[in-house]
Amino acid sequence: MSVANLVLRSKQQEIDALRHLAHKAEWVDAIGQLVQRLQRERGASCIYLASQTQRFAEVRQQAVNEALLHEEKLRQVFSAQMDPAQGTSAQTLSLMAWALLGLESLPALRLQIDRQAMSALDAVAAYSHLIAGLVELVFHMADTAGVPSVSRLLVALLHAVQATEEAGQERALGALLYASGHCQEAHQQRLLHLIDAQERSLRVFGDFAEPALRARWDELQLAPCMATLERLRRALCVARPGTALDSDLSHTWFNACSERMDGLWQLQGDLVQRLREECAARIVHAQQDLQDSRNLLRLLRENPPQRTHAVDRFFETGSTHPTPPEQADHPPTNAEPTPLRELLRTQSQRMAQMEAELEATRRTLNERKIIERAKGVLMARLGMTEDVAFRALQKTSMDQNRRLLEVAEATLALPDLAFATPASGARALQ
Template sequence: MPELAAAPLSVSSLLLRSRQLEIDAVRHLASRAALVDVVGQLIEGLQRERGASGVYLASKGQRFADLRGRVVQEVVALEVQLRAEFALHVEPAQGATAKALSLMAWALLGLDSLPALRSQIDKQAMTAHDSIAAFSHLIAGLIELVFHVADAAGLPSVSRQLVALVHLVQAQEEAGQERAMGALLFASGQGSEAHQQRVLHLIDAQERSLGAFAEFADPALRARWEQLQLAPGTAQLERLRRTLGVARPGAALDSNQSDTWFEVCTQRITALWQLQVDLVQRLREDCAALIVQAQQDLQDSTGLLRGLRDNPPQRTHAVDRFFDIAVAPAAVQSPAAGAQGSESASSLLELLRAQSARMASMETELETARRTLNERKVIERAKGVLMARLGMNEEVAFRVLQKTSMDQNRRLLDVAEATLSLPDLAFGHPERKGDKPV
């Protein structure tokens, strides 16, 4: 049975398909923005549950029992919303990637384990540190999903907003971990070098994340963040940070400060959360505006190309104009047709030129955004390599990369890439007791 001949390619089919793909891409991004919105709400709720649970355990059930109960109820409701959102994204029409679906599955696995985790906390059958680690593990997977949405969007016109969003979400999580670790320290009533070092690392990490956010956020959001830095609570937070930073390991800490610490940290996180809400809202509004604009362009393109198809003899003149070649003698066409064809070709040429210039500008924006996201991934991978091969914790691994960068006067990214390129033998392995040197 002979195969049906495929429809021939044409300028019209390619141009219209290009426009339609742009519309599909924006619609997919709008759907993902809705997903990010729900994921962000759940992350914020889990951060509060993590902090309250840490204080509850560190104080041996004396503090935050009521607060923790209220937060758990709120988080359970958000879990239901996220599961419903995940169900929508399984549909093929949503264009979810294999990686996105895998990350959703990982998140569901973590959510399914929450009842058992909460039961252990209720019974005070685990330490505050282990509780914080368990919640942080789940939150990290949800943040990775947000990261993937930004990395896989491929829509340059909103790429800067997505990069700003990723770093803002990361900064909020680092602030949440700082709240939990600091509250644990105050509630326990004594200093711990490991926990204090973790707090200092989280403070430094927040500055890096917020620096990237400020670079890519629009001026209005950046100005709002700079204004929030002047709030009275910021100065109070800095004083409490110094209290934790200078306390000697094992030294007594005022356990009554745990409530104050939790409150001022929450004010900071709430401010970051509000910025995130506004950023996601702007992203969704921009997606809606882009869809409207693309649909209008599609309609205009259809009209122009219909005129071109209605006057077949003028196609050659349109091609000539694309390459700035002189148009054939007017004797081959009627004056009316010549005027109409000339106008149609000129309009189409301007449309294609404008689209070409727009795409070039958008590609530049996309490249900048992708480079920033890639740098973060490379540095995180390099930290992971040091942690796995040399048994370092996250703070020490980052300090090693940072110190090497300063000592060698090289970019942190270059040091991270060099670390990833080293063979296993270059790292060596710490000797165990009883092992003899080779």
């Protein structure tokens, strides 16, 4: 194995990884298109059930029809992934199977809604469970991308996806409250949690997104729909449990939330497009580097180092006064490095920078997973809701002046005995 072969193979693998990522961006787009329709179907179905089928029957049916169309497109994308040439991993195939399992449950779910055989809240939970499986596929794609140079784009995309799904759940729960005509404390708590979760996701999006996309999100914050949404949010969150609500506002709420979500979806579409463009540009650049590598190797062969010329002169046939190689002029100490060495040095620096960016990306995603697991532990062992569990972690973090991640790690490290009772569990957390 030669140095030249290693250099060329490394560059070729970089090109292959970029091509695979560009291909994945296509099916991430297909997943997103279906998720968007399912989110709309979820919200419309919620109003349909909460209003005793008096509202949103046509909106729901239109959403169902659009979802069916995009479901078929996603199935075609999944089918293409079965080709061994795609190199789809076992875990990816498993997640695809889970997502298809959810899609196959949709006809029965829709039939139950048609017959009013389930509550609006159960419908929200069922759709959210299905959507979560599809969103997990997007996260898995980013986690296994293996292309550090686009890591910032991927982190921005993931948190935009997360924020949009949280906004979709908020739309459904708020629609449930307005369409039912009365306020419930448990739903209010869920709304507060979803609003807070969106803000956290969008902060990370803002940290990693390109300036142009951040500016567009800032513009969306000033849109008229945001003022309407904030007014309706406030009415829901401050109302006393059992307070009567104007059911006619369910349309206004749904439309304001939908306009905001459409803006978020547009940002996601732009991020996917930027991902495609970045992959295409880097493939071209890498191919140029690959070609330059060949040219550099050719030049290297045609222009050997000075010391080899001295050896050639020394052993030249018919030479009467050969010059010993040890007396040959040494190259100046400030001589330029050979083209191949320069290529290796440049590539090493680039790879080091890319690895640093990838490590930062992995750290961000890993911290999110640890905090989510800690919330799950508190919910399972202490019977807390997701909102209460997160606020418990957050309060402990502030009280002890420790990072939220450290508190989450400490929670996961606690033995089962510490959670024997809610009181002891709360003290253990503190």
